[in-house]
Amino acid sequence: MFCLLCQFSGIAVFAKGTPYYYQLKVYHIKGKAQQDMVDEYLQNAYIPAMHRAGIPSVGVFKPLVADTTEQLVYVFIPFKKIDGFLSIDAALEKDQQYQQDGKNYLAAVYNKPPYIRLESIILKAFSAVPEYHLPKLSAPKGERVYELRSYESATENISLNKIGMFNKDEISIFDKLNFNAVFYGQVISGSHMPNLMYLTTFENKADRDKHWADFGPEYKKISGLPQYQNNVSKNVTLFVRPTDYSDI
Template sequence: MKSFLKRILFSTVAFIALSAHVYAVKQSFYYQIKVYHFKSDQQEKIIDEYLKTAFLPALHTKGIKDVGVFKPIAKDTSDRLIYVFLPLKKLTDLDRINTTVGKDKAFAEKGKPYLNASYNEPPYTRIESIILKAFASMPEYSLPKLTTPKNERVYELRSYEAATENLSLNKIEMFNDYEVAIFSKLNFNAVFYGQVISGGKMPNLMYLTTFNNKADRDSHWAAFGPEYKKISGLPQYQHNVSKNVTLFLYPADYSDF
C-alpha cells in the first residue's frame, strides 16, 4: 500500500513539475512589417512626420512601447522604401490597435497631412504588410545593444524562401536547434526571428540582426562561417533555402530600435 501511495505521489509531483514547465514556456510574439513604397522626397517627408508625430506616439499610448522604423542604406530611386516593425503579444492585437488608434484624437490631429491626403497627391504608392510568428528559440523581440549613432548602424534584414512549406519548416527547425544559439553566442544583436504566416513571398522566414557599422557586420559574419560549417552539411538540413534576400537598413532617428 505504501509503495502504491509513493508511486501516486511521485506521479503527481512529476505531473505538477511538467505542467509548471509547460506553462513557463513563453508565448511567441507576432510581428507586422509594414513596407511603405514611395517615389518622392515630399512623400518621404509626409510619411516620416506621420510616423514620428502621430503613429508611433499613438501606439505607445496603446501599450506598444517599441516600434521600429528602418530605411534602406542603398537608395533605389525607382521604388523607395520605409519599413515599420510592429511587435504584438497576440495576433488579435493588430485588429485592436487598428481600431483604437483610429479613434485617437491626437493621432487624427497630428496625422492630418498623411491621413487627409488627396487622391492625386498620395503619400505613398502602395503599402505592403508581412505578418510573422516568432521562433520558439526566441519568442520575444530584443532591442539592439549598440554604441554607435543610429545613422552609422547597419541592420541586416534577411528573408529565406524555400521551395516547399516542409522545407521552410525544416530551416526553421535548423534555426531553433542550432543557428539562433550561434547568433546569440557571437552577439549578432538579433531583433527577431520569425516565420512568415502571411505575405507575398511564402513560404519563408525572416530575421533582423544589428551591428554598429559595416566593419562590425563583416567581422561578425566572418566568425559565423566556421560555426555554421559544423551544421550546414548535416543530411537532414539540405536544400531548405531556395532564395536568400538580404537588405541593409539603418534606423530612423525616431525609431525605438
C-alpha cells in the first residue's frame, strides 16, 4: 500500500526538506473606507508585527481588475512549522506595539467593520519545493503581474495525483522556463477542497504570456500520459499585483 501511494502521489519520493506551511488570508471588502483601513492595518501594524515575530516576508496582493461588487486583498504568510501558525495569534495579542499601531482596525465597531468577510486558507508546501521563494524580478511592483492558480480535483486521491505530477514533472518545467514561482502548496484547510494552489510571478503581462507560450510544448510531453488524465476538475486563475508595501 505504501509503495502504491508513493507511486501515485510522488510526494514521499521527492522529499527534500521539512515543508513550510502557508496561510493565505482573503479579505472581502467594499468601499474606500474599508480598503484604507485594511491597507493601513497591514502596512503599519500587521506586517511589522509579523517581522518582529520572526516572519521576514509577508505578501499582500490585489487583483489587477477590480470587481464592481467587492474588492479582494490576498495576504500570504509563510511559517516554517505549523506551530508557527497555531501560535501567531497569541504572539500578536502580547505585542503591545501591534495593539497600538493596529487599534483602528482591531477596535473597529460592529457597524463600521474593516471588511465584509475574511477567509483563511492553510497550505502545506510541496515536497519538491518545501520553502517559498522571493521573486527575482526587476520591474517595479506596480508593473508586475502575479498569477495565483487553484487546481481543484474530483477526489482527494486524484488531487494527490496532480500534486505528484507537479513534484515529478511540472515544477521542473516551471524552473527551466524561469516562472519565478513563490510557492506551491496543497490546501489542507479551505472551502474548495481538494485543491492545490501556486503563485508564479512575471515582469508584466507580456512577460507572462511569453512564459506560458513556452510552457505549452513542454507540458504536452507529460499531459498526455495515461496516469495523469482527468486529475483537474476546475482551474481558477487570478491575476494579482503586489502592493507597494508587500514584502513579496
